[in-house]
Amino acid sequence: MSTHLGEFEQIVLFALVRCEDEAHGAAIAEEIEARTGRSVSPGALYTALERLESRGFVRSWLGDSTPERGGRRRRCYALEPAGARALQRTYDALHRMAAGMRPRLAELADGG
Amino acid sequence: MHTSPPRFVQWIAGWLLPARDREVILGDLAERYAHRARRDGPRAARRWYVAKAATSVLSRRSPALVLRRRRVRLPAERRAVQGPDIAGVARALLVAARSLWRTPVFTLAALLTVAIGVGANAAVFGIADRVLFRPLAGVGDPDDLALVWFSIPGDPGDQRGISHPNIIDLRTAVVGSSGITGLAAHAVMALHVADGDGAPIALLGAAVLGDYFDALRVPVVRGRLFTAAESVPGAAPVAVIGQDLWRTRYASDPDIIGRAIVVNRQPLTIVGVAGGGFKGTERHRRIDVWVPGGLYAALRHFEQPALLDERGRSVYQELIVRSADGVEPAVAEAQLRAAMRRLVEAHPEANEPYAEYLATVHPGIGLDVMARARTAATVRLMMLVVGIVLLIACANVAGLLLVRAARRRGETAVRRALGATASRLVARQMGEALVIGLAGGLLGLGFAAGIGRLFGTASLVGVGGGVRAMVDARVFVFTLAVSLLATVLFGTVPGLIASRVDPAGGLRDAGRGDTGRHRRLRAGITVVQLALSLMLLVGALLLTRTLANLQRVELGFDPAAIVSFVADLEPQGYDRPEAALFHQALVARLAAVPEFTAVAVAQRVPYLGSPLGSRIVDPRGDGSTTFDVDVDFVTEAYFRTLGLRILHGREFRASDRGVPRGGPHNVVLSAALARRLFGHEAAAVGRRLRTHVMTPEDLHVVGVVADARTVRVSGGVDEIIYQMVDTAPLSISVHVLARTSVPAARAGELFAEAVGSLETGLPITRVERLSDKLAAQLAERRLLARLLGLFSAVALALAAVGLYGVIASVVTERTREIGVRVALGARRTRILTMVLRQAIAMILPGVALGSVGAAALVRGIENRLFGVAALDPLTHAGAAVLLVGVALVAVLAPTRAATRVDPASALRHE
Secondary structure, three states, X not given: OOOOOOHHHHHHHHHHHHHHHHOEHHHHHHHXXXXXXXXXXXXXXXXXXXXXXXXXXXXEEEEEEOHHHXXXXXXXXXXXXXXXXXXXXXXXXXXXXXXXXXXXXXXHHOOO | OOXXXXXXXXXXXXXXXXXXXXXXXXXXXXXXHHHHHHHHOHHHHHHHHHHHHHHHHHHHHOHHHHHOOXXXXXXXXXXXXXXXXXXXXXXXXXXXXXXXXXXXXXXXXXXHHHHHHHHHHHHHHHHHHHHHHOOOOOOOOHHHEEXXXXXXXXXXXXXXXXXXXXXXXXXXXXXXXXXXXXXXXEEEEEEEEEOOOOOOEEEEEXXXXXXXXXXXXXOEEEEOOOOHHHHOOOOOOEEEEEXXXXXXXXXXXXXXXXXXXXXXXXXXXXXXXXXXOOOOOEOOOOOOEEEEHHHHHHHOOOOOHHHHHOOOOEEEOEEEEEXXXXXXXXXXXXXXXXXXXXXXXXXXXOOHHHHOOEEEEEEEOEOOHHHHHHHHXXXXXXXXXXXXXXXXXXXHHHHHHHHHHHHOHHHHHHHHHOOOOXXXXXXXXXXXXXXXXXXXXXXXXXXXXXXXXXXXXXXXXXOEEEXXXXXXXXXXXXXXXXHHHHHHHHHHHHHHHHHOOOHHHHHHHOOOOOXXXXXXXXXXXXXXXXXHHHHHHHHXXXXXXXXXXXXXXXXXXXXXXXXXXXXXXHHHOOXXXXXXXXXXXXXXXXXXXXXXXXXXXXXXXXXEOOOEEEEEEOOOOOOOOEEEEEEEEEOOOHHHHHOOOEEEEOOOOHHHOOOOOOOOEEEEEEHHHHHHHHOOHHHHOOOEEEEOOOOOOEEEEEEEEOOOOOOOOOOOOOOEEEEEHHHOXXXXXXXXXXXXXXXXXXXXXXXHHHHHHHOOOOOOEEEEEHHHXXXXXXXXXXXXXXXXXHHHHHHHHHHHHHHHHXXXXXXXXXXXXXXXXXXXXXXXXXXXXXXXXXXXXXXXXXXXXXXXXXXXXXXXXXXXXXXXXXXXXXXXXHHHHHHHHHHHHHHHHHHHHHHOOOHHHHHHOO
């Protein structure tokens, strides 16, 4: 199976890693919103996470509930080694492609 | 403030989300909602919640929709973006509208179909919203409120009220401690309110604890509400009135504060007007006047005001608890139970029942716990029915769009060949679907108002009459959401198919109309439609037969011949002997009115409330076995008024009155009870019975009266002991019944005249014909029968149209083939069989699928049926036959067309 990660998938995986032990759906969504300003609906998030899980990149289990959630349980996620490798590859590729580009992009964006 | 998200959005989202991730997604939404409510305030959080719930549903239900490209917006960039490309969307919609305008027949058919489906849902939601979801007027932060019932765990039907001293102690014990921030209790009572020289009017009032309004966060528009100090007996005689009463009776007089009124003959001073349209905490009745709990005894005219201080005397029927942010019901419940346990220990004698009847917390207010469950079940059933109608409607529109897409194959292929992207073609399809969905939805709102009128006021168990499906902002938002959902349902598949047209194949087939793949899809849709129609049809037939059975039930008397009313003497301060004298005089006066052929007084009126229960010792046993029986308390002419024949012995006479407690009381038995107790009716007269209750009484049977059904139409005949009304435990508030042929309104005038000649200014209420009370008892079933009847007819018509369309396009497409066959000598009957076989290939699976679906659906209405089994083979088979019949009629025209194909012109055609 391909190890290619879509753009949204990358963002989800990065957020998952940032959340560390607290990686459940709501926390991942909040993390993405706080860092990218991009609004994430649980539906879209779980669609992506489900796909990642089916590819063996993450694993999930049902966690605890809290009063705020009206007694409903959370779904918690953790990164699998395969997921970490895929994310690393994507990150390296992007990093190599993007290195030193910021001034040039700014120039282009200003119409130069 | 708001700890939980908007309840009805949550309910709808929960209903639409797939079961496997409903819990996790709703939980995430709730958690993030709470976070946002703290950060951005409840309004912004609610807006966020609605948007996210909607996109979650869409992305989980229709993966095709999230395939569209997403852009990452960085926080800095976010401000620069001016929202979506509104001009582009508007342009696409305009193009779609223009292209729809050019095909008016198609557009009209699609619009009407959507309007029916959406309108049905909007109408039912309008009712559901009013009885279940809408927050109560004037109550602040209703999400933190819960109803407290004292009941035996597992049996919510058996509930106890609570006494004044207990509630004061309970309040002191729990309010302010962890979790509970307020307690509100009320005792509803009948009030006669007079001011100046006018005649008093009958209203409902409530005695409440001092901090009732604080706990419910009711706003004040004039003056003040009550203080906690006003809870105690002997407090100042003050009252708070509702905004409605202030407006209607006092013309919104700004100087209302300090005004003196007379309530139940007690002078009170108005100190405030409750705002926000507050009408109390029960949806089914309106409270207009509130008084402090300390005035309860005086307004009910207790012989000794100190009775209010009796710990064992239940006064407050309803208790509401307000919890602090994020406190779960279980926490409040544990607090209340612990406090109640201490009260049981402190007052073991008076509070003994509360060792068994434990405080149970039910989140939400407005309907009592039993009514909520029943109403929710009815609403769920209605939603299911209209949901099916919507599905059928969407299937039809999808079918229409498929035909349209098929006709356009050539055009689409050309566009594709010229470089139009798949997404552009999908956008075009979706644009048309969206225009149909939104315009149809708007039309559906009009339908909803019409449907609401058609059903009159919906009477639901526990809510009573007066709920009308009306269109307002909430219904509008719901309709919009349903329209969009419908658009997704009927627009997605044709849209995706449009995107897959390959240029070469499309150009080759151009002009041939339908293709195999389209037709298979449409045939599949038709099968599902037929199945869904059959389900509704079975439900409709079962409920129609139920209604017919109920209307055929032998009642034993004619309820249309009797009009009843209430002249409540309690607010006027009558005691029991005074009330008895008044009723005797009233009956004598009414009996002299020529329009009334017989007049009686009874504790209870048929089809309104249940008779009191009692227990008697089995006269045939050794005294250890007992029977539960019903008791009705009536006067001499009761049987004559109802038209019930005395079978043995005699009816009541005046000398049966005035027997001291303990008896022996002369009683009349219903024939069924006489048979059960003594083997046969005649044997009962002259026999003795003994009650088996706290203070036993001796009964002496003087007569046996003919069987009747006065309690419940769908139950068996009554097994009732009739006793004289003066032995009734509550003989002050009674009903008067008169046998008459004049209209109820005229009877009301005559009643008022007679009452007015005995006591000036005594209002009479609830003037009603008994047959109207009977109709109210059947109202819920009638509503469901009409709803199912109407919608099953609509569904059947839609399915028939769908079937017609498929067969017609089969015939058109195969015209050439048929022409060849006819030319080669095929007989007409053979052509007929060929086309019919295609139709039957859809009808049979439809019937099979529908029969299975119907067997599942009827489980939901099983307990509403009477005289017919849920799986009644005749009904199920009848519905299937009806469906097949209608389906065959639908395919008749295209089939005839097929047999009349002229080979010469068919072959020339291409």
